[in-house]
Amino acid sequence: MTDVIRRxxxxxxxxxxxxxxxxxxxxxxxxxRAARDAMGLDLEFRSLRIVRQSxxxxxxxxxxxxxxxxxxxxxxxxxxxxxxxxxxxxxxxxQTLGKVGTQTPVLRKASRIDAxxxxxxxxxxxxxxxxxxxxxxxxxxxxGFRYASYLEDARPLGLMLxxxxxxxxxxxxxxxxxxxxxxxxxxxxxxxxxxxPALPAEASVDEAPHFSEALSAQVM
Numbered sequence: 001m002t003d004v005i006r007r008x009x010x011x012x013x014x015x016x017x018x019x020x021x022x023x024x025x026x027x028x029x030x031x032x033r034a035a036r037d038a039m040g041l042d043l044e045f046r047s048l049r050i051v052r053q054s055x056x057x058x059x060x061x062x063x064x065x066x067x068x069x070x071x072x073x074x075x076x077x078x079x080x081x082x083x084x085x086x087x088x089x090x091x092x093x094x095q096t097l098g099k100v101g102t103q104t105p106v107l108r109k110a111s112r113i114d115a116x117x118x119x120x121x122x123x124x125x126x127x128x129x130x131x132x133x134x135x136x137x138x139x140x141x142x143x144g145f146r147y148a149s150y151l152e153d154a155r156p157l158g159l160m161l162x163x164x165x166x167x168x169x170x171x172x173x174x175x176x177x178x179x180x181x182x183x184x185x186x187x188x189x190x191x192x193x194x195x196x197p198a199l200p201a202e203a204s205v206d207e208a209p210h211f212s213e214a215l216s217a218q219v220m
Contacts, residue, residue, distance in 0.1 A: 024050055033124075033128055035091075037124065042177070048172075050169050053168045059157060061168075066084055068157075069122060070148045072145065072148040081184070082183070099176065102178045127146075129142060140192030141190060161187075166190055
């Protein structure tokens with residue numbers, strides 16, 4: 001089967017519903033590619049879970065000395081990304097020293113300068129997530145977010161974020177040849193405020209499965 005035909009079949013499939021692996025797969029790819037393309041840093045996911053949490057529950061999982069960045073989203077929606085101190089340290093080391101050391105440095109509280117240095121990676125990862133979810137139902141709630149500002153600590157989150165359910169992507173990652181491990185937590189409103197992906201004009205919702213099956217039969 002040629003790549004062109006395979007892409008036509010993939011586009012003809014109905015959009016996946018909520019709970020599909022779109023955001024899981026998309027975030028893994030987007031964050032790893034952002035680290036690689038922005039600074040030549042290898043980033044590997046050790047684990048990733050997507051859960052629903054209340055605002056109160058989110059405030060309890062903030063990593064110690066994490067870098068906190070507020071995210072602007074569609075229709076005034078706000079999210080937040082939290083980089084554990086080992087992750088922030090690895091990103092800063094790569095930019096300032098050219099590599100991630102084998103020894104974990106003394107961890108410190110993230111600063112506004114640190115946030116400015118990693119903002120580009122965050123935005124690149126979020127843009128990559130948009131691209132990965134272009135044909136996925138998860139685009140409705142996970143797409144359209146970008147870096148907005150640095151937060152000195154987690155206390156303002158209780159006032160800045162709406163008291164509503166959130167989808168929380170809890171990741172354990174390893175960075176660099178040394179495998180520096182840390183947490184990356186992406187928090188987005190559970191109620192989707194973005195745009196839903198549309199099926200291509202040549203394949204309506206009713207026609208898509210039949211088109212896919214027929215085309216597959218012709219080329220197998």
